[in-house]
Amino acid sequence: MFKNKLKLLIIGAALLVVGGIGFGLTFDNNNVDRGEAYHREWQLADGDISVIKLMGDQDLRVNVAESTTGKNYVTMSGHLSQEVINRLDKSVKANQDSLTINVENEQEWFQFLEFQIYGEQTVTIHVAKGAKLGQLASDMSSSDLVVRDATAKSITLESGSGEIEATNLAADTTTVKNSSGDIDLKNVTSNLEVINGSGENSVQGMTGDTLRATSSSGDIEVNQITAKTTTLTNGSGSIDGEEVSGTVKVDNNSGDVELSGLDNATSVTSGSGEVDLSFHDVTKDVTVDADSGDVNIEIPGAFNGFLDLRSNSGDIKSPNIKTSGNQVIKVRTGSGNIKVEQ
Template sequence: MFKNKWKLLIIGAALLLVGGIGFGLTFNNDNVDRGEAYHREWQLADGDISLVKLMGDQDMRVNVTESTTGKSYVTMNGHLSQEAINRLDKSVKANQDNLTIDIENKQEWFSFLEFQIYGEQTVTIHVAKGAKLGELATNLSSSDLSAHDVTAKMISLKAGSGKIEASNLTADTTVVTNSSGNIDLKNVTSDLEVTNGSGDNEIQGVNGDKLSVASNSGDIEVKSVTAKTTTLTNGSGSIDGEQVSGAVKVDNNSGDIDLSGLNDAASVNSGSGEVDLDFSDLKKDVTVDADSGDVNIEIPTSFAGFLDLRSNSGDIKSPNIKTSSKTVVKVRTGSGNIKIEQ
């Protein structure tokens, strides 16, 4: 019996050694296709730009800046296969009020043990003074996306698998969608809708009427949010928020909920996990429904409403409050303690 184990260990070690040698040989310079360097520039029509759409499966960095020539145009550079560059030149039509760029790798075959590493493609949208960008849209199948300093009426950032990173976004509406990968957003002045299949979501600095973040699996973290309504929904993972101003609705199936800087109505539904809420002001009703987990709420000393607290299995601790308002803090737990501090 022990001899068989030793044989298996020796065979496993040999396979790891062979695999390591193969990996090293595969990633030598002769087996890596780094593409051809290119630089392209496309002039746009005078006046407002209706749409710039970017598609493909390569990492992409997007910036919007004011043109210094008095004309609107788009520049793009990086490394791609010669086939992709040729197709790019044929497909992009300049001197229009819209531009669609598709750099998806459509080669049918690739050499065995040859890897394509083209790096990041850089796209800069130069908008003439006085002109406006209607929509910036991306649809990347499997790559990272970085977008910065974008002002448009509509911003739509979509990736299939890869990280989405964006900052300084200004729009009426911004929609960010990722199937699998982290989302990192900073300084968004817009209504914001974020949907992620699997990956962590970090959002800092939002100013708009609505913020909505939904994730199937992954942590949600929001900071410095000023919105009329904030909706945070998670299937599995923690939900954390700091300085969240406005009405808040939270639904978490599995994971802790920790929110601070609250100052408006709040509705929290927790399947499994601890709930911690900290209010800087409390003049609207608060409802917490937790199946399993402790609930801890910090309320301001000025609160003079009702405390409606019930737990099927757990202790309840709360201050004595002289009631003079109709505001209600209602907490229900299936299994867990309830603690209210003032």
């Protein structure tokens, strides 16, 4: 038995050595393709821009700025393989009201030992004064995407894997989708929908009619939200929010829910995890339905509605309220304590 274990240890050590040598050879400078430097500028037609679409598997930084020439045009720079640069030159059609940029790298099978490190590609959309951008869209397969200062009729950002980060977005509708990777949004003025398979999700500063954030697995964090309706749905992971104004609907299968700055109708359904809610004002009914986990609610001193609190197994603590209003705070728990503080 001992000899067999010794043989296995020796074989394992040998494989580690071979793997280390292979790793070192792979990352030798001779096996790293850092691409060719390039800069391109494409003129667009006068008037409004219909669509700017970005595709591929390279990291992109996208900026939207007012043109200083009075014309619509797009600039792009960075490092890419010569094959991709040539394909860009052939595929991008200038002097139109739309532009599609594809930076997909088509690596041949025999190049599997050659690592490509091209870095970030920078795209700037220059919009003439008085012109409008209809749609800004991305369909990235596996790469990071950063978007800054984009104003459009609609914004659709999609990625297969990789982080999506966007700041200062203004649109009628904005949709951000990711299969696996973080989503980080700041200062969004738009109806907003966030959909993620797995990864952290953050919205910091949003104004619009609706905010919908859905995640299969991964935390959801929303702060400084002013929306008529906010809907947060999570399969597994926490849901956190500060200063969330408007009607709020939460459905969390497993994970804590912590929301503050609430001021309107609020409905929370929780499978497992603690629920903590804090209200600036209670102007509409509040409902919490928790299978397992404590429920803690802070309400303003001016609240004079009804408390309807029931727990199958758990303590209930609440203030004595002289009821004269119509609002109702209704809490049901399968197992867990209920505490209401005023």
